[in-house]
Structures are given as structure tokens and as C-alpha cells.
Amino acid sequence: MDYSLYLVTGRHLLPPGVDYYESLEESLKGGVTVVQVREKTEDTRAFVEIAKRTQEICSRYKVPVIINDRIDVALAINAVGVHLGQTDMPYETARQLLPESAVIGLSVSSPEEARTASKLGVDYVGIGPIWWTTSKTLQKDVIGVRGVGAILSALSPQIKAVGIGGVKQNNLIRTLHGGVAVSGRGLDGIAVISEIVSSPDPCTTAQRLLRTILSFIERPFPHFLFPPWPLPFSPTHTPNANLTQRVASLIDDTRSLTPLVHQITNAVAMTQSANVTLALGASPIMATAPAEMEDLSKATSALLVNFGTIGHSANRSGKPLVFDPVAVGATTHRQKTAHELLNTWQATVIKGNAAEIGALSGLKEVTSRGVDSVGPGFSDPGEVVKALALRERCIVVLTGADDWISDGQSIIKCSNGNLLLAGITASGCIVGTAIATYCGAINILTRKHSKVPAVDHGNGRLVHGDMLLASVTGVLAITVAAEMAAERPDVHGTGTFLPALIDELGRLAPNHILARAKVAHIT
Ligand SMILES: Cc1ncc(COP(=O)(O)OP(=O)(O)O)c(N)n1
Numbered sequence: 001m002d003y004s005l006y007l008v009t010g011r012h013l014l015p016p017g018v019d020y021y022e023s024l025e026e027s028l029k030g031g032v033t034v035v036q037v038r039e040k041t042e043d044t045r046a047f048v049e050i051a052k053r054t055q056e057i058c059s060r061y062k063v064p065v066i067i068n069d070r071i072d073v074a075l076a077i078n079a080v081g082v083h084l085g086q087t088d089m090p091y092e093t094a095r096q097l098l099p100e101s102a103v104i105g106l107s108v109s110s111p112e113e114a115r116t117a118s119k120l121g122v123d124y125v126g127i128g129p130i131w132w133t134t135s136k137t138l139q140k141d142v143i144g145v146r147g148v149g150a151i152l153s154a155l156s157p158q159i160k161a162v163g164i165g166g167v168k169q170n171n172l173i174r175t176l177h178g179g180v181a182v183s184g185r186g187l188d189g190i191a192v193i194s195e196i197v198s199s200p201d202p203c204t205t206a207q208r209l210l211r212t213i214l215s216f217i218e219r220p221f222p223h224f225l226f227p228p229w230p231l232p233f234s235p236t237h238t239p240n241a242n243l244t245q246r247v248a249s250l251i252d253d254t255r256s257l258t259p260l261v262h263q264i265t266n267a268v269a270m271t272q273s274a275n276v277t278l279a280l281g282a283s284p285i286m287a288t289a290p291a292e293m294e295d296l297s298k299a300t301s302a303l304l305v306n307f308g309t310i311g312h313s314a315n316r317s318g319k320p321l322v323f324d325p326v327a328v329g330a331t332t333h334r335q336k337t338a339h340e341l342l343n344t345w346q347a348t349v350i351k352g353n354a355a356e357i358g359a360l361s362g363l364k365e366v367t368s369r370g371v372d373s374v375g376p377g378f379s380d381p382g383e384v385v386k387a388l389a390l391r392e393r394c395i396v397v398l399t400g401a402d403d404w405i406s407d408g409q410s411i412i413k414c415s416n417g418n419l420l421l422a423g424i425t426a427s428g429c430i431v432g433t434a435i436a437t438y439c440g441a442i443n444i445l446t447r448k449h450s451k452v453p454a455v456d457h458g459n460g461r462l463v464h465g466d467m468l469l470a471s472v473t474g475v476l477a478i479t480v481a482a483e484m485a486a487e488r489p490d491v492h493g494t495g496t497f498l499p500a501l502i503d504e505l506g507r508l509a510p511n512h513i514l515a516r517a518k519v520a521h522i523t
């Protein structure tokens with residue numbers, strides 16, 4: 001069975017005047033790989049009739065048919081299998097009634113149900129509802145993409161898994177990348193009703209969905225880079241290359257690329273962040289109105305966000321998204337919001353201090369006092385960033401006396417900076433600004449060189465470019481410029497340090513990086 005694009009029928013959702021069988025055939029032409037006949041109100045005789053004709057059409061395309069809930073209908077038409085819900089006939093009974101070769105799928109919406117399905121040995125599970133849907137009256141909350149990841153972690157690797165519930169073209173890439181277990185296991189397919197059934201052009205819709213799904217599940221990227229399922233961003237090349245040299249070049253290139261960096265940040269940080277962006281040779285835009293996010297995401301090169309905002313426009317437009325979870329450990333409200341935000345969109349980089357990264361990782365070694373960190377520190381900061389990067393499938397940057405950066409595979413330690421940085425407000429925010437600036441610049445550069453369109457989810461990536469390099473560059477730009485500023489004779493304390501820092505960022509050049517960068521590859 002190829003579960004890649006799993007169509008669940010829904011005749012009541014067809015556009016007015018559209019014939020069910022014609023629409024079905026169009027979706028098969030578009031590449032649907034399995035069809036489930038789902039009839040909730042028809043009498044048995046009508047259900048059998050519909051299933052039989054569906055099976056005839058599907059057989060011309062060599063596409064298997066599964067019957068929703070009804071073992072008798074599946075037996076009557078000799079369907080490939082059935083799909084059962086948690087309150088339908090028990091799996092063991094269905095297994096006894098159906099031929100040995102029958103495929104049996106089970107709906108699961110929690111890790112517990114996934115563990116039970118694993119013990120039962122079902123053939124596949126339907127995980128959901130992932131997003132809100134009107135195609136079915138939901139009895140429980142939606143599980144979100146992080147819910148999918150948790151369920152996949154609890155599921156036996158032998159059992160196939162499709163995601164279902166509210167999946168549309170515009171959230172598909174996010175669904176695939178967000179719904180991944182810590183082991184790296186992703187979904188084997190996506191099941192949809194309305195996106196195909198209600199489409200005026202089911203063939204094209206199915207083609208587009210399938211192209212994105214295949215780009216994800218076919219793992220076109222070399223396995224040694226990141227074993228199973230692709231990352232949301234391009235592979236990173238840092239361990240094999242001269243990192244400091246590449247950082248120096250990116251600092252130079254950025255001044256000619258002038259990326260437009262959209263930043264939604266605290267009022268206290270706004271002016272500083274905007275000035276830092278300008279000093280790095282980029283352009284800041286500090287807009288906050290939700291109504292303009294979609295338009296802005298098309299024009300800008302990168303987005304930096306902290307709380308209280310949305311990032312799916314950036315995801316949809318293929319722009320890097322830097323998440324700065326300011327003081328996430330300070331209140332439960334912030335922790336809940338961070339969880340909701342990360343469930344909604346895919347971050348490219350998460351940047352935080354020890355308390356913030358600790359809170360996101362669920363660690364207690366460092367706690368929060370407002371925006372500051374207190375506690376003994378992490379015994380192994382490199383492993384902390386690596387584990388969080390693997391879990392969130394993005395780059396993680398931990399700022400502090402040493403800065404730690406990981407893509408879930410490599411760990412890099414940067415040891416530049418000056419104590420005066422800790423004495424000015426928003427020093428963490430400006431590191432986020434610098435990272436977003438270089439993520440934007442490298443995304444422009446990569447698309448230019450490889451001629452990838454601005455938005456191309458067909459290659460399974462959300463953004464293009466070596467985002468690990470961009471993150472290291474952001475950290476080094478601020479910390480190296482901070483050293484240069486602190487050494488100036490006109491700097492006597494934090495009051496004179498801040499303008500000097502902006503000056504030094506403005507004149508930061510490749511030779512400063514080459515002379516001063518203290519970078520170590522831990523792994
Ligand atoms: C592939 C797939 N996954 C989940 C479901 C939902 O099944 P169920 O929980 O039995 O709900 P109904 O579809 O019967 O309303 C599904 N049908 N297909």
C-alpha cells in the first residue's frame with residue numbers, strides 16, 4: 001500500500017452540481033494513492049452500491065479501496081481493507097471476520113492509543129485530527145503537529161501512519177515537518193477529505209498535494225546529512241568548510257544584499273534592534289498589525305518574532321523565521337503560548353538565554369527571573385541545544401558567556417563577547433536581529449545561486465540556505481563588535497558602550513572576524 005495521498009470520500013462536500021464519480025476519477029488522475037469510502041448516512045444497500053462503483057473506477061488506476069467502519073460492506077465488495085475508529089468494532093474481531101490479507105487501519109489521537117495500536121499490530125493508523133476541520137464533528141480537541149510527533153514517537157516503526165484533519169495545501173509542508181518524532185520518523189502519508197473533494201479542480205489539487213508529500217517522504221537528501229526525513233531548511237555544510245571564512249564573507253555579502261528584516265519585538269528593544277539592522281547593512285521594518293503580515297512576508301527576507309504574534313505567513317512565503325522566546329520560563333502563560341506558537345508554525349532558528357532554552361527544553365538547572373537566568377548553568381550546554389534542535393527541527397542558539405549553536409547534528413561553541421553586553425537592555429534581542437539579518441541574506445543568496453523560486457515547497461524545504469552558518473554569523477557579529485566597542489578609549493561603561501557597539505557593527509568587516517573569532521566545533 002502506498003499511503004502517500006489518501007483520499008477519504010465525502011460526497012456531501014462536493015461543489016454544487018459536481019458528480020461524485022467524475023470528481024473521484026479526476027483526483028485519481030491527479031495521483032491519489034488510496035481511497036477510503038466514507039458514508040455516514042446511507043443505507044447499507046446504497047453504501048454497497050457506491051463502494052462497488054468506487055472500486056471499479058479505482059481499479060482502473062490500480063488504487064486500493066478501504067471501507068470506513070463497515071466490515072460487511074468491505075466483505076461485500078471484496079475491498080482491500082477497512083478503517084476503524086476507537087469506538088467501532090474491535091480490531092481483533094474485525095481481523096477474525098476479514099480475510100487474512102485485509103488491511104486494517106485504526107484512528108489514534110494520543111500516544112496511549114498509538115501504543116495500543118502497536119500491540120494490536122494494526123496495518124496503519126490515521127493520526128488526528130491535526131487541525132480544525134468542519135468535515136467531521138469533533139468530539140476532542142485537535143492534536144496539532146506536535147501531537148502528531150508525540151504519537152509517532154509512541155508508535156511501532158512497523159506500523160504505517162497517515163495524518164488527517166484540516167490538512168490543506170497551505171499547511172501541508174508545516175504539517176509534514178511539524179509532525180515528526182524525536183527519532184526523525186515522519187508521516188507516511190496525508191489523508192484529506194475537503195481539500196480534494198471540495199476543490200473545483202481535484203486533479204490539480206491532488207497533483208500539488210502529492211508533489212509536496214513525495215518531496216518529504218522520498219528523502220531526496222543524502223542520508224549522512226540528516227538521516228531520516230528532510231529538515232525544514234537546507235542541509236548545513238559547516239563541519240566540512242572553513243566556518244570563520246564563510247562567516248566573514250557573509251558579513252560582507254549582506255551589505256550588498258540589504259535584506260529587509262521584519263521584526264516584531266519588545267518596545268524596549270525596538271530602536272536598538274532597528275539600529276543594529278541598519279549597522280549590519282540591512283533594512284529593518286518593525287510592523288505589528290496582523291492584517292499586513294501576509295503582504296509583508298512576501299516582501300521581506302526574514303522574520304524575527306517574540307511572543308504575541310503569528311508566523312505562518314513567513315512559513316507560507318518560504319522566509320526564515322527566528323523565534324526569540326523572551327522570558328518564556330517566567331510565567332506559565334508564556335510557556336503555553338510558546339507551545340501554541342511552535343505548534344502553529346515552523347521556526348528556522350530558536351534563540352534564547354539559558355533560562356529560556358531550559359524552559360523550552362523542560363530542564364530545571366536554570367530558571368528565570370524576569371528575562372534573566374538564575375541557577376548553576378547546564379552541565380552540558382552543547383547537548384541541551386542539540387536535543388532541542390532535534391526536537392523542534394530547527395537551529396537552536398543558546399546565548400551566554402559562551403554561545404552554543406546546534407542544528408541537531410553539529411554543536412558549535414562561540415566564545416567572543418564582553419561583559420558590557422550583559423549590562424545593556426535587549427542585548428539578547430539584538431543577537432536575534434543579527435541572526436534574522438543573516439538568515440535573510442543567506443536565503444536570498446541561496447535562491448539566487450540555485451535558482452529556486454521564492455516559494456517552492458515541492459522540494460520539501462521551508463527555507464533555503466545554510467541556516468547554521470547564518471546563526472553563527474549573527475552571534476559572531478554582535479560578540480566580536482562588542483569586544484571592539486569595549487576596547488575603545490571613549491567607552492567608560494554601558495552608557496557609552498551602546499552607541500560604540502552600533503558604530504563597531506557598522507564598520508564590522510571580514511578581517512575583524514578572521515582575526516578575532518573564537519569558534520570551536522564540539523561535534
Ligand atoms: C485515514 C483515516 N484516519 C482517521 C479517520 C477517522 O476515523 P473514525 O475515528 O472512525 O471517524 P469516522 O471517519 O468514522 O467519522 C478516518 N476515517 N480515516
Ligand SMILES: Cc1ncsc1CCOP(=O)(O)O
Pocket residue numbers: 008128129130132133134135136164165166167191192193194195
Ligand atoms: C474523518 C476525519 N477524522 C479525523 S478528522 C477527519 C476529517 C478530515 O477531513 P478534512 O480533510 O476535510 O479536514
